[in-house]
Amino acid sequence: xxxxxxxxxxxxxxISLQDSIHYQGRKAARAKSEHRRRIILEAAxxxxxxxxxxxxxxxxxxxxxxxxxxxxxxxxxxxxxxxTDAFMLFAEKSQQVLELFYGELNKLVVKYDADMIRSDELxxxxxxxxxxxxxxxxxxxxxxxRRDDVLAEMAFLMEALRDKQLQPLAKEYRMAWFTRLVSFxxxxxxxxxxxxAMCIISGVQALLYESVLNDGVVNEHLARSSIxxxxxxxxxx
Numbered sequence: 001x002x003x004x005x006x007x008x009x010x011x012x013x014x015i016s017l018q019d020s021i022h023y024q025g026r027k028a029a030r031a032k033s034e035h036r037r038r039i040i041l042e043a044a045x046x047x048x049x050x051x052x053x054x055x056x057x058x059x060x061x062x063x064x065x066x067x068x069x070x071x072x073x074x075x076x077x078x079x080x081x082x083x084t085d086a087f088m089l090f091a092e093k094s095q096q097v098l099e100l101f102y103g104e105l106n107k108l109v110v111k112y113d114a115d116m117i118r119s120d121e122l123x124x125x126x127x128x129x130x131x132x133x134x135x136x137x138x139x140x141x142x143x144x145x146r147r148d149d150v151l152a153e154m155a156f157l158m159e160a161l162r163d164k165q166l167q168p169l170a171k172e173y174r175m176a177w178f179t180r181l182v183s184f185x186x187x188x189x190x191x192x193x194x195x196x197a198m199c200i201i202s203g204v205q206a207l208l209y210e211s212v213l214n215d216g217v218v219n220e221h222l223a224r225s226s227i228x229x230x231x232x233x234x235x236x237x
Contacts, residue, residue, distance in 0.1 A: 021091055021092050021169070022088065023088050024081050024088075038089075040065045040071060041082075043061050044082055044083070045090055045148070046064055048086060048156065049147075049152045050151075084166060090149070090152055093149070094149065097149075098180065102184065105134065108130055112126075114187060117235060118188075128231045128232055128235060131227065136218070136223050136224055136227065139211060143211045143212060143218055144216065147216060157170055157173075178197055200230065203226060207226060207227075
């Protein structure tokens, strides 16, 4: 029953995010045209990572994409539409990361008996250490291979605080990660899965941002100690 509910909630979170991804720019009828549109959006994402959302301008994007300026204004009627569609592309790409990460997390949790995690200290310690190593690997991979995506995420979410047009997708993007984490915590029989999920998300984001500020160098001792401390507290709750 629990696994069925968890799978249902996961499916809802995936569908909800996917349903929120609606590109607003001019639709491309031909593959070559769609390819150019994609190149423009990828260029916009690189600018967001380097300069923030406010750095996205038609001329700057055209230069970054190495396409004529007329191409950006052809596909996107204004800069707001270009920014919105760049966020749509970011969310679409991030959903693939989400599915891979939670797929690995679910493989881990099914190896353990949930009651033993809560009642047996040795089982809890083994489970915690596997979570710690998975968390550190995730942070290192994000900083080393997806640094621009981390920066783009920060920029888009901050901009969504001001831009109501970005807020619906920003909420669904955050909710997709949150819902899947809540489902995982339910499998560990957490009595407060929503609160625990918020603690974990905040902790991991802080470690990610610290690593980015540290020129991409992950303080593995701090990361391991922090994740271990957090999970030890939550799994005893």
